Amino acid sequence: MAAPMDVSGxxxxxxxxxxxxxxxxxxxxxxxxxxxKERFSKGYRHPTLDKSLTLQRLKAEIRAMSKCRNLGIPVPTLYFVDTSTSTFYMEEIVNSQTVRDYIVSIQTSDPDGAMQKLSPLAEKIGKILSKMHCGKVIHGDLTTSNMLLRGDPSDLDIVLIDFGLSFSEGLAEDKGVDLYVFERALLSTHPNTEELFKVVIEAYKKENVKESADAISKLDEVRMRGRKRTMVG
Ligand SMILES: Nc1ncnc2c1ncn2[C@@H]1O[C@H](COP(=O)(O)OP(=O)(O)OP(=O)(O)O)[C@@H](O)[C@H]1O
Ligand SMILES: [Mg+2]
Structure with a gap:
């Protein structure tokens, strides 16, 4: 099916x-x-495997988006899915910027006050991730580019996107890995954000005391494994 037309045809x-x-x-x-968002085929994969993997990703992305919506986590509204071209159409979050661009702009304009200025944003991110994990959604690709800030940044209106690697799972291990992926992404993209990640984790814990404790202890385990791997080389 062809892409939908705009009003002028x-x-x-x-x-x-x-x-x-x-x-x-x-x-x-x-x-x-x-x-x-149109998923394209990867030339190096066997065509049958490629088709089924592409469809799997498309379905995973759509499923996670609708689950998040039901959990009250802001995601773009899904408009239309076309499996024949592996494309889905969603609401454009207008008047938004990525959390990545926002952090960069604050760190550039006010390096000394950045931690204080960004703290409420980190708190909000922790809250959202806790809510998402409680609802058994693992994002799979948590980065600051996959979070949009809509409108005035002080509104902290965060919209999560890019659920292509997501899956539905309630295991603490998967939640710990999800948090670890975010920690690595945050620290490698934005210098001096260790304290900011701590704020994320504190808010994550507070939002959901019982369930989050297991996920955090898994995060510690995964960090240790990561460190050991680095030491071995
Ligand atoms: N619904 C949306 N509204 C506004 N901007 C969006 C929206 N979806 C995506 N974008 C913009 O497009 C960029 C890329 O989108 P997305 O992260 O979904 O794809 P990707 O990173 O190429 O995917 P993948 O990581 O699966 O390769 C985002 O960082 C964001 O700037
Ligand atoms: Mg992305």
Whole structure:
């Protein structure tokens, strides 16, 4: 099926980004600003395996988005899914920036006050991740580029995106790994954010005292494993 037309009958598709697995476009969905994400085939994979993996990713992404919505976690509204082209169409979060860009701008404009300024944002992220894990959603690719800040950053209106690697699981181990992935992404993208990650974890704990304790102890375990691996080389 062809991409949906805008109200004027034209579909103006603007390329935004090509990641490892998908191409992202901005376009119109019956007059609404829309983002489409098209998963493409990987030449090195066997065609049958490739097709089934692509479909799996597409389904995982859609499933996680609708689960999050039910949990009250802001995600873009899903508009349309086209399995024949492995594409889904979702609401464009207008007037937004990635958390990554926001952290970079604060760290650049106010290096000394950055920790204090970014602390409420870190707290909110911890709260959202705790809620998501409690609802048995593992994101799989937690980075500051996969979180959007809508409107005025002080509103802390965070929208989670990019659920292509997500799955549904309640095990503390998976939650610990999810948190570890985020810690690595945060620290490697933004210098001097160790304290900020601590704020994330404190809020994560507070939101859900009983369940989060197991996930945090798994996080500690995964960190130890990571460290050992680095030492062995
Ligand atoms: N619904 C949306 N509204 C506004 N901007 C979006 C939306 N979805 C994606 N974007 C923008 O496009 C970028 C890439 O999207 P996304 O993270 O989903 O793809 P990706 O990183 O290429 O995927 P993958 O990590 O699976 O290869 C985001 O960082 C964000 O800037
Ligand atoms: Mg991404």
């Amino acid at each position: 034209e579909n103006v598709r603007k390329f935004i980004k090509q990641g490892a697995e998908a191409k992202v476009y901005a376009e119109n969905f019956y007059g609404r600003p829309c983002i489409s």
